[in-house]
Amino acid sequence: MTPAKFLYGVILVVVAALTPGCWDRREPENLAWVAAIGVDKGPQNDYLFTFQVLAPRALAGQSSGGSGSSGGGPGIVGKEQRGFEVYAVEAPDVVSALAITDGFIGRRLSLLHAKMLIIGEDVAQEGVTPVLAAATRFQEFRRTMVVAISRGSAHDLIEHVHPRLEADPAFWYELMNLWQKETSLVPVHRIHDFVINLEQPGLGASAALVGINQITPEELKQGEDPMPTDRGMPPSPGMALAGKLKRTGGDPVDFAGTAVFRGDRLAGFLTPEETRLTRALRGGFMRTPWSIEDPLDPSKRLVLMVREHRSPRKQIRRQGGRVHIDFRVFLEADIASIPSTLNYTAPNKRSLLERSVEEFVEREGRNVLRRTLNEWGADLFRIGNQLQGTFATNTEWMAFEWGQRVKEATFTVDVQFRVRRHGLTTKPAQHPPEEDER
C-alpha cells in the first residue's frame, strides 16, 4: 500500500466516523413529536401557542390493546386515556415558544411530523402574516402541514381533539384530511397553498373550518334549523358550519365549511354546501354525495354521487378595468338514492332531474360567487391566475390591481349536468298500495 492510499484510507475512516453523528446528533428518544400546533391571541400583543404532543408510551400501550378497560377492544381508545399531552406557551413567535417548552418538558419538541396548524378565529381576524412568517422560514415547519381555522380558541379545540377510534391523533388528522378531500365539504389546503394564495395578487386564501361540536342532545331533537324551509323539505345536510353539525358521539371536533380570507384577514365563512359549489366552479371536484331537492316531490331529497365530467371552463373578458367571467361547469352523477317512488331513470324524468340540478348549481353557484367575489373581494376561483395571462408583462398585470377590482367583477354560470348511471337498481323502491289507496 502506497503512503497516499494509506493516507486516504485514514481520511475516509475519520470522515465516516465523524460525519454521521457530528454536531446535529438528535436521538429520537430525546424528542417529542408535535401532532398539531394551535395559535391564539396572547394577552400582551403576543400569541398563545398550543402544542399537541404525542406520548409514545401511551400510544404503544393503546396500539397493543392496552385500552380494553374502557374502550371497545384493541385499537379502540377509551375516554380516560389519551395518547397525547397538550402544552400551551405564551410567546411572540413559535420558535421562542418551542424554546420555552425546553424549560418544563424533558424532551425537545419537534415539529417535523406535525400534521396541522390550527389558527384561532381571533388571530385570523387580525391577520395571519406574523404567524406564517415562521411557518415558511423555520426549517422544522413543513409546507405540507394542513391549515385550519378554529371557531373560537385553537387551544380549546386541540384539548378536545380526542379521537375515539384512533390511538394516534396525528393519524386522525391525516384521515380527516383524506376524506375531506373526497367530499369537498372542507378545503384541504396546506401551508404551501395557503401562503401562495395569500401572496398572489387578488387571490383569496381559504382554509378548513374546524370547531368544537356544541350541539346538545336536546338541540339535536328539537334544535334550531340551520336552513329553515317553508315547503316542508328536509334541510340540506351541508348547511351547518363546524361546531353546529347535528350529531352525537365520536370525536368532539367538527370539520365543516371554509374560512375565507381577503388579504391575510378572515373575511367570512362558507358552509360545506357552498364549499362544494366553490370546488365545482374552480375545479378538482371529486366524487361526492350530493343531496338535491327532488324536483317533483319537494318534501324529499335525492342523493346523487356527483363528480366532475371535465374541468370547468372560465372565459374571461376584460374591457378597460372591468372583468366579466363566464363559468361553464361540467358535472355528471350516479343516482345513489331516490326516497320517492318517482322513476328518474326514465328518459323524460331524467331530463327533468338534470335540468333541475343544473338550475340548482347555477343559482347557488351565483350566490357563492356574489358572496366571495362581490361581497368579500376574495378570488377563490383562480380568476386572477387566468386573467394575468391577458397581460404582456408583470408590470402591466401589477398595475391593473386585480385585488382592488375583484368586487366589481361580473359573471354568469352555465352548468351542464348528466345522469350517467342509475346505481344498482333501475327503479325506485315500490311499496304495495295501502288498503285505503286501493
Add this chain to the structure above:
Amino acid sequence: MGIAAQMRKGTDMIQHNVGVSGAVAMGVIFIAAKVFLAFPRTMAELGAQAAWLIVLIACLVSPIGWWGIRALLRQHPGSSLLGATEAALGPVLGSVANLMYFTFFFFTTFIVLRQFGANIVATVMPRTPVEASIFVLLLGIAYLAYLGMEAICRVSWLFGPFMLIGLAALLAGGYYTRHETNALMPFWGSGMGVVLGWGLVKSSLLGELLIFGIIAPAFRKADNLNRAVTWTIIISATVTVLSVIAYTFAFPHPASTAIGFPLLEVSRIIIGGRWLQRLESVFLIIWVFSAVIKLGVGLYGAAQCVAQVIGYPNYRHLLFPLAILIYSCSLIPSNLTQAVSWDAEILRNYGWTVSILLPWVTWLASELRGKGGERHDAS
C-alpha cells in the same frame, strides 16, 4: 514526449482518455448542478414569470463561446485550450489569458462550495459549523480531482443517470403535488427588453463548457469532442430550463423570488399520500453527489490552468495548495446571501467575458498572427 508537447496537450491528458458518454455526464453535472443552488430564484428575481425565458435565451447564446474554442483548437490540433491560447497569444499574454480561465474555474469552485456548504447547514444540519461541512465536501472534491479526468468522467457516467432520473422524478412530483396553471404568464414577465437583455448577459450559463477545451486532447477523435459538447449543451439546457419551469409552477411569482433553496423546497412539498412524502432525503443524495462532482471538475480545471501558466508538468501537486485556497476564499463572503449575490452578479454577469469573448479574441489574434506570419514569410 517532451515537456513542451506535454504542456500543449495538458498535464493530465498523456495517460488518460475520456469517452463521449462519460464526458457528457461530466459536462451535464458540471453545468446543470447549479439548479440545486439559488439559480432558479435568481432567475425569477430577474424575469418574474419569464425566468425560464431568460434561461432559454442564455442557453441559446452560450454555444457561441464553444464555437470560439472549437475554432481555436482547429488552428492548433492536438492542443488543449490552454496550450492553444499560449501558442496563439505568446507566453506572456497567453499566461494572462490562462489566468483568466483559472479565475473562472477558481471563482466558480469556491463560490459554489460556499453555497453548497451553507445550504447543508441551513437545511439539514443546522448545528454543524459551515467550516466543517465545507471541509468534508472539500476532501471528496480534492480526491476526485486527484484521480484525474478519466475517473471523474467514469464516476459521472455512473452517477449521471441517477441524477437525471432523480431530478426528473423530483420535478414531476413537485408539478403533480401543486402547480399554478398560468404560472408562466404574463409571457414577458419583467418585460421584453429586460428578459432579452438578461438572457444575453447571462450567456455564461453554459460557460463551464470551457472544461471541454481543457480536456480536448483526451478525446481519441476530434469528432468525439464535438459530439460530447453538442449532447452536453442539449441535455444541460433542457435540464436547466425544465428545472426553472417546474420551480415556477410550484412556486409562482412572487413566491418564486423568496425561496432560499428552490429545488429543495420543491422536494419538501411533494406529497403523494401517507407513504410518499419527505422526499428531500432522496434529493439530498443527488444534491451532494452533484456538488462533489461539479466542484471536483472545477478544482481540476483550476489546477490545470495554474499548471499551464507556471509550466509545471503535474497538476496533482497543485491540488493541495489550491484546495486550501478554495477553502479560505469560500469563507470570505460574510453570509450565504453575499455568496449567492457574488455568483449571480459577478460570475454570471461577467463570466461571458471569459467563456465567450476570450476564446474568440484568442482565435482572432491567432488568425491575425498566422496571416501576419505568412505575409512576413512572403516578404
